[in-house]
Amino acid sequence: LGYDRVALESFQLHRLLTAHWVHLDLKHAVLNGLGLILMWALFARDYTPWRWALIWLVSCLAVSAGLWWLSPEVEWYVGASGALHGVLAAGTVAHVRRRDLDGWILATFVILKLGYEQWQGALPFEASGLTISAAHLYGAIGGFVAALLVRSRPEPL
Numbered sequence: 563l564g565y566d567r568v569a570l571e572s573f574q575l576h577r578l579l580t581a582h583w584v585h586l587d588l589k590h591a592v593l594n595g596l597g598l599i600l601m602w603a604l605f606a607r608d609y610t611p612w613r614w615a616l617i618w619l620v621s622c623l624a625v626s627a628g629l630w631w632l633s634p635e636v637e638w639y640v641g642a643s644g645a646l647h648g649v650l651a652a653g654t655v656a657h658v659r660r661r662d663l664d665g666w667i668l669a670t671f672v673i674l675k676l677g678y679e680q681w682q683g684a685l686p687f688e689a690s691g692l693t694i695s696a697a698h699l700y701g702a703i704g705g706f707v708a709a710l711l712v713r714s715r716p717e718p719l
Contacts, residue, residue: 565639578626584640594642605653617708621648624704644697648705656714
């Protein structure tokens with residue numbers, strides 16, 4: 563079910579979405595699950611559930627498309643971290659739109675984290691050698707674009 567370049571060339575297109583639901587192992591799944599809980603705690607009320615579903619979908623497709631066209635050296639990918647970066651970007655956009663102070667703090671963090679990863683590779687606590695930092699960038703771009711296309715709530719519930 564993972565992103566697999568050879569399988570995608572054989573038109574197994576479901577992998578463009580399913581890759582973001584499967585994981586390397588239990589530790590990987592737990593870390594992504596904790597990331598999802600953190601994103602939920604920070605941003606759940608900023609968009610309606612349907613808009614969050616759209617943001618997740620766009621983020622997943624942005625990761626898959628980015629890997630396909632911009633990172634042809636990546637043969638396989640699994641995990642939700644790219645899409646979670648999309649959620650982080652979309653939530654940050656909602657907070658910046660409301661002019662919340664934490665929005666600018668989050669925006670600075672996201673830019674610095676993505677910049678570090680593109681320059682130096684995975685952060686020290688990430689699975690070195692297995693983390694595809696480009697997926698984080700592609701997911702964040704997807705989440706940012708999706709957030710520009712949908713309205714966030716003017717005030718969280």
